Amino acid sequence: MSIKEIIKQFASxxxxxxxxxxxxxxxxxxxxxxxxxxxxxxVNDFIKLLDVxxxxxxxxxxxxx
Numbered sequence: 001m002s003i004k005e006i007i008k009q010f011a012s013x014x015x016x017x018x019x020x021x022x023x024x025x026x027x028x029x030x031x032x033x034x035x036x037x038x039x040x041x042x043v044n045d046f047i048k049l050l051d052v053x054x055x056x057x058x059x060x061x062x063x064x065x
Contacts (some may be wrong), residue, residue: 003046004036010053024052 001009004018011021022029025048035041050056 021052025049
């Protein structure tokens, strides 16, 4: 699943469109679409989107097999 698909899923769970999320995050929808297409979404943009969606990034150690 791509980051775009994950963000769209989180948005849908909150009753929002990707366009609404981008606007609430202070990002241009067209610019965001282009960043997804080019694979150039920044961590800062990702965090802004997650803030709107009331999500956060966590880090944990990988499980060793």
